[in-house]
Amino acid sequence: MKKNSDKKNFPVEENLFKIGSQKMSQESRDRALETLSNYFRKQQKNFLGYQVNNSFDYKIAKEFFDIHINNVGDPFVHGNMTINTKVVEKAVLEFYAKLWRNTLRHEESVEEDDYWGYILSMGSTEANMFGLLSGRDYLEGKHLLIDDEGKRGVKFGVVSENKNSLHPIAFFSQDTHYSIVKAMEVLKIDTFFDEAMKQGYKSPLEMEDYPVGFSSKYLENGWCKEVPSDENGAIYIPALKKLVEFFASKGHPILISFNYGSTFKGAYDNIGEAFSELKPILEKYGLFSRKLKVDDEVYDRDGFWFHVDGALGASYMPFIEKALKSGKITNPENYKFPEFDFIGHGVHSLSMSGHKYMGSPFPTGIYMTRHKYQLKPVDNPMYIGSPDTTFAGSRNGLSALIFWEYLSERSEEEHISEAVRCELLARRTFKELKERDKRGVAMLNRNPFSLSIRMKLPEESIVEKYSLAKEVFFVKNRATKFAHIYIMRHVTDEVISEFIEDLEKSNYF
Ligand SMILES: Cc1ncc(COP(=O)(O)O)c(C=O)c1O
Incomplete structure (x- = not known):
């Protein structure tokens, strides 16, 4: 077995926590918890290493800790699980829909462009997984919630005679979080590298197409496994364009996962600029908008899906943008503020972690999209009385309260x-x-x-x-x-x- 030289032992005595056939004495339990708490308090004081806020005092969480609150199902349908915080969840979602310039929901009759989203039980990993799952199914031509007829989750339609027209290819940069790489594996999505290896393609990138400082150590069989990043860690748009064009010209729909606050370098992909640069390519190959045919019905669909992993950046960069506009802070010279939200940048889905910038005792976050990009759930369980439109089943209802306390006690x-x-x-x-x-x-x-x-x-x-x-x-x-x-x-x-x-x-x- 391979030895992990970086493996550390947990610095608190493990024997303190061993559970046997006899119940533990109160004294032993107190000692175990006090030891753990002392260690945490020491570490919390100096916590600099990860992108999570580690100091907060949510009164609301303590008040509701002895009730099982479960937001199972769709946030906009109350359902039979009556002890839920969906009313709070909706208020939180609306705050972020405004912040990310999505279209507010028409309560009477939801319109196609209106936002839809939900509060996660996991962190951004869940939203990344769900965004890429939705992107894959959308580009493969599965039924949407807004399609009146049709079987749930069933793939349909022929876009063109091209055999690749329902075979999406994924792109993301070298600085992307491992949750995206994991999603590719779990969801069986082909990345451009996977497809290149399967087909034996020659890379369209020559050495001069890579950014300054790019190491050839990242190449395998003449291909980069991920889209190269520039020296700051943002996706290198000239290389992205060439790679996208290569696969678009073969008829593949395009699935891109962008970073807005990459894990290690905190880099922001300029999604607005990427959209402007890629739009003519998508148009050239009939992927900007295309038609799916089912019997006599014709459905309009985009031939691309942009997901934004905004785990950290989506929560505070909009406030930095406001600070820049009102002159409270200066922009470094020649720096173009990276655009990312739902207005005019071709974004289909977005993730954000609540435990990072905001801070929360447990992982949480937000997934957001538009109503017209929601896939039809594979089943309609009567059991919960609310559509199964989210990734998981049970959803932690305390997270909505944490978000609400944080947001409601601050002005813009x-x-x-x-x-x-x-x-x-x-x-x-x-x-x-x-x-x-x-x-x-x-x-x-x-x-x-x-x-x-x-x-x-x-x-x-x-x-x-x-x-x-x-x-x-x-x-x-x-x-x-x-x-x-x-x-x-x-x-x-x-x-x-x-x-x-x-x-x-x-x-x-
Ligand atoms: C850019 C980015 N995306 C996704 C994640 C995964 O988030 P979580 O651990 O909250 O699931 C992280 C975590 O650090 C991240 O930095």
Whole structure:
């Protein structure tokens, strides 16, 4: 068996928690929980390593912790499981629909462009999975909720005589979270690399088509496995265009998963720009809009699906945009603000994690799309009395209350000020680290408006103290270990000063 050299032992004594055939004494249980709590409190104080806010105090969650609240089924249909927070969930969804410039729902009769979404039980992984599942089925020609007739989930229709017309091909960048890679595997979606290997195609990209600094180590059989990213970690649009054109010319519908706040570098794909650049290609190959035929009926469908993984960025970048517009913050020179939302950028689905920027005691998040992109569920269970339009069955009803408490106690101005505070602290921290890194050994990097600061991996005691994440990247073709810190809402000047002091003491610079 392969040994994992990075595997750490849990720093709390495991024997304290062993459950035997006899019940544990109250004293033993108290000791076990107190040990765990003490460890968590210590780690929470210095938590810099991951993109989650680790300080909050939701009163509402405590009040409802002794009731089973379950939002099973569609958020817009109350259903038979009466103890649910769907009324709260709808208010939260409407807030984000406005923030992401989606069309508000017409309550009397829902229109095709109106938003639809739900609050997740998992984090963005669930929304990424559901967005890509919906994209796959939509492009494969399965029935939509808005189609009157037709069997549930059954594939139908011929778009053209081209054998690939119902065979979507997926694209995403090198900086994409592993949940997207996992989704490809679970959902059996072919990426452009998979299809190229199956068909033995030659890559349309020559070496000069790759971005500056791209390492040939990422190539396999002459192909990049994922779309190359630029030096900031955003999808490299010139390469994306060539790859999309190659597969569009063979008749494949196009499924793209974009990042809005990539995991390690906090990079933003400019989805607005990608849309403008790809639109003529999609039009050229009849994929911008196309017709599906079933018997005598003809249905209009897009021949592409854009999913946005906005796990972190979708929650606070809209406030940064507002701050920029009102002059509360400045744009770095020559930086084009990355566009991403539902207005005019061809976006079909979007995910966001609630436990990241906002903060929550458990993973949560939001999936959002439009009514016209919802697939017909494979079954219509009478059991729950609400359509089975979401990914999972039971849905945690406490998450809606967490979102609601957070959103209802802040004005828009306060949201803007908090986003600006994080941005300014990230700028200052980066500057202070840079000033100390006279020899450039720390390989420090930060993208505009990213809350992540990347750096060479510090020594293990610092990794443990600040819960730092590790990653390996090729630098000049050499595998190099990096870490990052994330300036989330709970991070204070004091923790940053202590972190910098610890780095100095360890001779890091
Ligand atoms: C960009 C991105 N997408 C998706 C995810 C997965 O989110 P979760 O762990 O909340 O499911 C993460 C988590 O870090 C992420 O950074």
